[in-house]
Amino acid sequence: MNDKNKIKNVTMTTLGGVGEIGKNMWVLEIGEDMLIIDSGVKFPENDLLGIDLVIPDFEYVIKNKDRINGIVLTHGHLDHIGGLPYLLKEINAPIYGTKLTLGLLEGNLKEHRLLKDCRLKIVHSGKEIQVGNFTVEFIRVNHSIADTCALAIHTPLGPIVYASDFKFDQTPVDGEVADFHKFAELGDSPEGVLALFSDSTNVERDGYTLSEKVVGETVDEIFRGAKERIIVATFASNIHRVQQVVDAAFKYNRKVAFTGRSMLNNVDIARRLGYLQVPEDMIVDIRDCSSLPDNEVTLLTTGSQGEPMAALTRMARGDHYHINIKEGDTVMISASAIPGNEKYVGETINKLFRRGANVIYEDVSGVHVSGHASKEELKLMLNLVKPKYFVPVHGEYRHLYKHANLAEEVGIPRDNIYIADVGDKINFAEDKVSKKDNVQSGDVLIDGLGIGDVGNIVLRDRKMLSEDGIIIVVVTIDKKGNILVGPDIITRGFVYIRESEELIEAATQRVEDALKECEENNVTEWSVLKNTIRNSLNNYVYQKIKRNPMILPVIMEV
Numbered sequence: 001m002n003d004k005n006k007i008k009n010v011t012m013t014t015l016g017g018v019g020e021i022g023k024n025m026w027v028l029e030i031g032e033d034m035l036i037i038d039s040g041v042k043f044p045e046n047d048l049l050g051i052d053l054v055i056p057d058f059e060y061v062i063k064n065k066d067r068i069n070g071i072v073l074t075h076g077h078l079d080h081i082g083g084l085p086y087l088l089k090e091i092n093a094p095i096y097g098t099k100l101t102l103g104l105l106e107g108n109l110k111e112h113r114l115l116k117d118c119r120l121k122i123v124h125s126g127k128e129i130q131v132g133n134f135t136v137e138f139i140r141v142n143h144s145i146a147d148t149c150a151l152a153i154h155t156p157l158g159p160i161v162y163a164s165d166f167k168f169d170q171t172p173v174d175g176e177v178a179d180f181h182k183f184a185e186l187g188d189s190p191e192g193v194l195a196l197f198s199d200s201t202n203v204e205r206d207g208y209t210l211s212e213k214v215v216g217e218t219v220d221e222i223f224r225g226a227k228e229r230i231i232v233a234t235f236a237s238n239i240h241r242v243q244q245v246v247d248a249a250f251k252y253n254r255k256v257a258f259t260g261r262s263m264l265n266n267v268d269i270a271r272r273l274g275y276l277q278v279p280e281d282m283i284v285d286i287r288d289c290s291s292l293p294d295n296e297v298t299l300l301t302t303g304s305q306g307e308p309m310a311a312l313t314r315m316a317r318g319d320h321y322h323i324n325i326k327e328g329d330t331v332m333i334s335a336s337a338i339p340g341n342e343k344y345v346g347e348t349i350n351k352l353f354r355r356g357a358n359v360i361y362e363d364v365s366g367v368h369v370s371g372h373a374s375k376e377e378l379k380l381m382l383n384l385v386k387p388k389y390f391v392p393v394h395g396e397y398r399h400l401y402k403h404a405n406l407a408e409e410v411g412i413p414r415d416n417i418y419i420a421d422v423g424d425k426i427n428f429a430e431d432k433v434s435k436k437d438n439v440q441s442g443d444v445l446i447d448g449l450g451i452g453d454v455g456n457i458v459l460r461d462r463k464m465l466s467e468d469g470i471i472i473v474v475v476t477i478d479k480k481g482n483i484l485v486g487p488d489i490i491t492r493g494f495v496y497i498r499e500s501e502e503l504i505e506a507a508t509q510r511v512e513d514a515l516k517e518c519e520e521n522n523v524t525e526w527s528v529l530k531n532t533i534r535n536s537l538n539n540y541v542y543q544k545i546k547r548n549p550m551i552l553p554v555i556m557e558v
Contacts (some may be wrong), residue, residue: 010155010194012391013425015056015441016040017164019397020422021201021338022079023443024164025056030155033133034064036071036093037151037162041082042443046316055083058090060439065091069132073097075148076104076162077237079527085112086444086451094119096131098138098147103269104237125149126179141166141181142212144371145237146275152186157430158194159186161385164394165199167209167373168380173216173240180384182481187386195428196387200395200403201372208376210369215334216244218366223248228294228328230254231357233304233312234335236262238271238371241334242300249298257286259322260302260311267300284297286322304335306344313344315350334367347493378403382410389416389433391426404478468549469493471541473511473533476556487511487533494549503544510536529555 010030017024022042028035042054061068070093074080081101085108096188103121109115123129123429125140125147137152143165150163161183168178186193204211206397223230230249234241249256256278258267270276289297312331314320325331331352335343345361352359362368372394373381382390390412392403397419404417418426418433423441427434444451470492476485489508514536516527533553542548 009427009429010157010160010188011141011425011427011436012155012160012195012197013060013439014420014422015058015439016042016059016422017079018393018395018400018420018422021279021394021396023054023056023083024394025083026162026197028134028153028155028160030134032067033069034061034067034498035069035131035134035136035153036061036087037153038074038080038164038368039076039083039087040079041446042079044445053082054443055086055446055451057440057442057444058083058087060441061087062090065093065210065439068093069134070094070096072131072136072151072153073101073105074151074162075143075145077145077165077549078099078108080164081105081108085109086446088114088148092117092119094131094221096121096123096136098123098125098149099273100145100147100239100270103273104266107265107269123149125176126182137182139182140176142169142172142176142178142371143167144235144241145210146174146176146239146270150183152182155428157428157550158388159189160195160197160428161186161193161387163199163381165195165201165372167371167383168377169209170212171211171213172232173212173243182478183381183384184511187384193385193387195389195391195433196382196385197391197393198378198381198403199372200378200392200399202370202374203378203392203395203399203403203406205370206376207374209365209372209374212240212244212369214366215241215369216247217532219244219248219332219334220251222330222332222360222367223252223254223298226295226330226358228330229289229297229299230330231299231301231312231315232332232334233301234333234368235303235304236260236266238335239266239275242267242270243276245298245300245334246282250279250282252427254291254296254298255284255289256298256300257284257289258281258300259286263300263302263311284526290321295326304333304345305338305341306346306348308344313348316348316355318355325352325355325357329355329357331359332367333359333361336362336368336370341422345489349407375406379410380404382407382412387412389418389419389428391420394419465493465550468547469495470550470552471507471537472552472554473537474554474556475511475515475529476558477529477534478558487515491549495545496546506544507537507540510540529553 013027015025024040025040026037125138128137131253135154138149141150152159268379303310315325390407392400400419423438425437427436472490474488514532530553534551
């Protein structure tokens with residue numbers, strides 16, 4: 001690394017993951033060297049009509065791609081690795097992560113046909129590696145996915161500890177307890193920790209987050225009491241949860257079937273890499289479940305978030321290809337609703353009850369525990385690491401603010417705490433932390449194969465179409481501007497024409513009168529004619545039925 005006497009400051013730039021849940025991405029810079037930490041996606045909120053994914057704006061790293069030493073990953077959740085296929089189309093840098101993290105990333109890269117050109121380098125937790133000029137330690141922590149690590153990145157001013165997603169589970173399913181010793185060692189080292197970046201998701205929850213083993217005990221009770229089929233919906237990436245369901249099925253002599261694209265993919269990857277143990281003779285194809293007695297069937301599926309096309313949602317609607325919910329089924333939704341998905345999850349639960357299922361979900365049972373640290377664990381992390389500076393991450397603004405207050409409670413001076421906004425370039429010096437600059441940042445919207453081609457104007461039009469529909473006015477003119485045919489009015493999502501003939505006729509007459517006036521004044525410019533059509537209808541339609549449909553004039557010349 002560069003000489004400490006030459007470099008007196010270190011910068012961390014956030015391109016996502018603060019003031020929001022998702023699209024986590026940071027860039028560490030020391031001198032001319034850059035290191036990227038994670039690159040995730042965010043799932044669209046309700047106002048982003050038709051959008052599939054949201055990724056960070058990569059403009060800053062693309063401009064500086066020759067300075068990038070590498071990309072280091074904390075774990076395999078999509079909010080930390082989902083942006084990489086889009087980033088790797090623009091830059092070519094080696095990627096470092098644990099075995100399961102890179103295994104899940106491989107599947108993502110295959111879909112984008114990028115895998116053969118990528119340099120994936122497996123790292124084991126507890127190891128220190130060189131990423132170009134950066135020295136990075138991968139420190140084992142617990143989370144809702146296996147192989148999660150915090151990072152300690154050494155700088156001339158001391159190490160930066162990045163603990164974006166973590167909890168301290170004293171009895172983890174895989175027996176891999178978080179490396180408390182390493183955090184304490186960093187905190188007690190002579191140089192001390194320069195800065196801690198820490199998970200804020202559960203800062204509003206008192207106490208400690210429950211162990212994953214608590215879910216295993218609940219799952220065992222459910223399996224012991226169930227007399228018919230058991231259907232479990234959970235996050236496909238939560239391999240420990242899947243393992244506990246498989247273990248219970250084995251204990252109670254049940255076969256296991258998997259359904260849902262991400263579930264099938266993740267189970268295959270986890271089994272191949274040794275993170276999931278399922279006896280081969282336990283697995284059955286979902287199409288063969290109907291030939292087994294109901295008390296021997298367990299189904300693991302996606303759909304815990306009520307996604308319209310996910311397997312559980314289709315079962316609840318009754319239109320799944322192979323299996324649908326019937327009276328007596330036990331359905332366990334072993335996940336919490338991601339903010340914004342509560343309505344969809346509630347609708348799915350209601351449909352499951354309507355079909356006669358016994359539905360067990362987080363609000364009324366212990367079938368889910370969080371993968372994020374609660375208040376006391378966040379305090380423990382702060383006290384172990386003893387950072388000079390503190391930056392709360394991974395949370396909405398209220399989470400960041402409350403985490404900053406928590407850090408102050410354990411003794412970190414307020415002047416040494418920085419609450420970041422996306423795009424902030426945070427400068428760490430020996431005597432203070434401050435904002436150095438803003439870089440280009442924000443949301444890039446993915447719609448199908450389009451990247452960033454849908455912006456505010458398109459979203460505004462989609463919103464207008466979804467709320468008030470569209471009126472299309474078709475007019476045919478000759479080369480002199482004389483009206484030959486029309487105007488004809490076509491509507492979609494506006495009114496039912498057969499029941500609104502009087503309104504449509506009156507609207508047609510208004511357009512006709514306006515166009516005749518243009519004709520009399522020798523107005524033939526298309527843009528003027530189109531504006532005339534819009535203006536003649538806008539006020540009239542709003543006065544009549546208080547709606548503002550999109551008005552689209554179509555002029556054809558013959």
